[in-house]
Amino acid sequence: MPLTEQEKSELKARARQLRQDIVDVTVWSGGAHIGGALSSADLMVALYFKYARVRPQEPEWPDRDRIILSKGHSGVGLAAVLALKGYFPRDLLRQFNHFKSPFGMHLDGNKVKGVDASTGSLGHGLPISVGLALGARFQKQTWRVYCLLGDGECNEGAIWESAMSAAHFKLDRVTAIVDRNRLMIDGATEQVMALEPFAEKWRAFGWHVIEIDGHDFDAIGRAIEKAHATAGQPTVIVANTIKGRGVDFMENQVKWHYGSMDSALADKAKQSIARMS
Amino acid sequence: MPEVTGTTWTVYDANTMTQTEIYGRVLCELAEQEPLLIGMTGDLSKSTKIGIFEEKYPQRFINVGIAEQNLMGVAAGLAKAGMRPVVSTMSIFASMRAGEQLRTDICYQNLDVKIIATHGGVSFGHAGTTHHATEDLSITRALANLTVIVPADGIETANALRAAMKIRGPVYIRLGRGFEPTHYQSEDYGFEIGKAVPISDGTDLTIICCGIAVYHAAEAARVLKESDGLSVRVLNVHTIKPIDEDAILRAVRETRRILTVEEHNVIGGLGTAVADVIAASGKGCAFTKVGLPDCFSEIGYPEDLYAYYKLDANGIIEKVRELMGKEFEPDEDWEDEV
Numbered sequence: 001m002p003l004t005e006q007e008k009s010e011l012k013a014r015a016r017q018l019r020q021d022i023v024d025v026t027v028w029s030g031g032a033h034i035g036g037a038l039s040s041a042d043l044m045v046a047l048y049f050k051y052a053r054v055r056p057q058e059p060e061w062p063d064r065d066r067i068i069l070s071k072g073h074s075g076v077g078l079a080a081v082l083a084l085k086g087y088f089p090r091d092l093l094r095q096f097n098h099f100k101s102p103f104g105m106h107l108d109g110n111k112v113k114g115v116d117a118s119t120g121s122l123g124h125g126l127p128i129s130v131g132l133a134l135g136a137r138f139q140k141q142t143w144r145v146y147c148l149l150g151d152g153e154c155n156e157g158a159i160w161e162s163a164m165s166a167a168h169f170k171l172d173r174v175t176a177i178v179d180r181n182r183l184m185i186d187g188a189t190e191q192v193m194a195l196e197p198f199a200e201k202w203r204a205f206g207w208h209v210i211e212i213d214g215h216d217f218d219a220i221g222r223a224i225e226k227a228h229a230t231a232g233q234p235t236v237i238v239a240n241t242i243k244g245r246g247v248d249f250m251e252n253q254v255k256w257h258y259g260s261m262d263s264a265l266a267d268k269a270k271q272s273i274a275r276m277s
Numbered sequence: 278m279p280e281v282t283g284t285t286w287t288v289y290d291a292n293t294m295t296q297t298e299i300y301g302r303v304l305c306e307l308a309e310q311e312p313l314l315i316g317m318t319g320d321l322s323k324s325t326k327i328g329i330f331e332e333k334y335p336q337r338f339i340n341v342g343i344a345e346q347n348l349m350g351v352a353a354g355l356a357k358a359g360m361r362p363v364v365s366t367m368s369i370f371a372s373m374r375a376g377e378q379l380r381t382d383i384c385y386q387n388l389d390v391k392i393i394a395t396h397g398g399v400s401f402g403h404a405g406t407t408h409h410a411t412e413d414l415s416i417t418r419a420l421a422n423l424t425v426i427v428p429a430d431g432i433e434t435a436n437a438l439r440a441a442m443k444i445r446g447p448v449y450i451r452l453g454r455g456f457e458p459t460h461y462q463s464e465d466y467g468f469e470i471g472k473a474v475p476i477s478d479g480t481d482l483t484i485i486c487c488g489i490a491v492y493h494a495a496e497a498a499r500v501l502k503e504s505d506g507l508s509v510r511v512l513n514v515h516t517i518k519p520i521d522e523d524a525i526l527r528a529v530r531e532t533r534r535i536l537t538v539e540e541h542n543v544i545g546g547l548g549t550a551v552a553d554v555i556a557a558s559g560k561g562c563a564f565t566k567v568g569l570p571d572c573f574s575e576i577g578y579p580e581d582l583y584a585y586y587k588l589d590a591n592g593i594i595e596k597v598r599e600l601m602g603k604e605f606e607p608d609e610d611w612e613d614e615v
């Protein structure tokens with residue numbers, strides 16, 4: 001079912017809030033991987049507030065869908081969306097990166113409620129997702145696995161090893177979403193290590209591929225529903241996004257992969273987010 | 278390779294540049310002398326500071342993207358083709374993600390690849406445990422053919438890198454994130470791979486340390502002299518392998534109390550290497566290893582973590598006092614052996 005206008009405007013409001021929260025945590029933590037957290041914010045909101053079956057009051061609910069942040073450096077975005085969803089109070093995030101805090105840049109699944117895998121070393125999330133989906137199948141369970149990947153992350157061999165296995169095992173309950181923001185740390189993906197023809201690579205590996213605008217909730221919704229309707233094959237959603245999306249001075253700026261902000265800059269960032277349609 | 282006669286690095290540079298920036302510059306200097314030197318990374322040109330070399334020698338630089346296994350494999354191929362690759366990535370990825378490539382492609386084939394592993398220990402503590410490397414010394418120490426060096430600061434990094442380029446074969450140089458305090462004032466203190474550097478002389482106890490612990494141990498020794506009247510020897514054992522057995526056994530013999538300090542799990546790193554030497558000698562001494570007590574580190578800024586795991590001067594002082602109270606078997610039979 002397509003999203004209603006009402007749902008769409010709610011998701012947009014959530015996404016705006018999430019982006020504001022990401023800015024706050026970046027200030028509190030002294031620095032964070034903000035660019036990639038902002039590019040994937042709409043995707044995260046769509047999963048947590050619409051499509052994934054999760055229970056913030058029961059984070060270990062056995063039948064929950066699993067959400068694996070393979071691009072674990074977006075921990076700032078994941079922590080903020082989990083707080084927004086009610087897994088824990090937002091104020092806990094003031095401790096982000098601080099001594100003995102449960103929250104570091106890359107989230108620890110044993111310390112932070114709602115985090116299904118401790119990621120941060122790139123290329124680990126998709127293999128774990130394959131294992132989760134196989135485990136669910138063995139136990140005749142119907143929950144799904146969503147795995148958010150960075151595009152730069154797709155340089156890693158382990159991504160393609162697991163891509164091959166997900167198709168081989170016909171894991172139609174795995175939905176990978178690639179945050180295709182076209183930037184990594186040292187520059188543009190196509191300059192550092194070219195990924196194109198990217199969608200064709202996934203197709204050649206046996207995946208059902210959907211390319212969308214990763215900031216358009218209609219498109220995100222349609223893609224996820226198509227993934228749900230696909231049998232016998234895993235789906236990858238190549239979500240074209242803008243790194244730093246929502247903060248005008250960060251958009252498409254490679255240097256905002258990781259950064260810190262003082263309160264004045266944070267104010268500017270928030271004003272920019274408030275202007276988003 | 279001709280003798281390098283570049284600039285020398287002093288405390289002035291160390292105070293204006295990070296440890297990693299210094300290595301970037303030294304690499305440029307070495308590249309002038311060694312046309313086959315080639316720099317490599319995996320999307321961490323900026324973070325490791327090998328980007329300084331990349332800027333100067335874009336044609337002699339390879340960025341393989343986020344693909345550490347490929348990085349080490351390609352380095353092996355380059356070395357086999359006669360090049361002299363210097364590879365830089367974070368310690369966790371160099372030693373673990375590409376661990377088998379490091380072992381089988383590089384060390385087993387005894388190839389001339391230098392690995393500059395940054396963000397070692399808990400120097401990137403706030404990044405979280407996925408980015409801590411507190412096992413890498415244990416792993417790399419067990420790789421035959423590999424020389425393992427943990428410089429105390431940027432100046433020692435310059436020395437280590439130059440010395441590493443003078444030998445053919447794999448070398449693993451483990452750095453911090455770059456912002457660590459500086460111990461050395463200048464390069465002229467006689468750096469030699471495999472030779473411990475005395476920081477202070479003493480007869481009551483020896484602190485054997487490497488990396489950031491050198492700065493803190495030196496400070497601890499100064500304080501202990503004044504406050505406790507203790508004569509503490511500090512040895513900078515920058516080369517974990519091959520380790521300086523003579524210096525260790527001399528310390529055992531002359532001080533009979535040994536404290537090892539390292540930014541690493543207490544299993545398998547410097548402390549274990551020292552314990553191996555002592556055990557094989559048949560000599561007894563009071564002995565304590567300071568490091569992470571076989572746990573994954575807490576999250577936090579490195580200074581907080583150094584304090585928590587007793588790796589800073591205060592922590593070392595506390596551990597020295599404990600060790601001074603420990604018993605050991607007297608043994609008068611040294612003369613013929615050491």
Ligand SMILES: Cc1ncc(C[n+]2csc(CCOP(=O)(O)OP(=O)(O)O)c2C)c(N)n1
Binds near residue numbers: 036037122243257
């Ligand atoms: C195995 C591994 N190698 C290197 C890194 C360091 N690193 C962190 S983020 C990053 C770039 C990621 O780029 P991309 O996947 O495109 O993420 P995004 O642009 O969405 O933030 C790198 C190289 C890492 N975390 N893990």
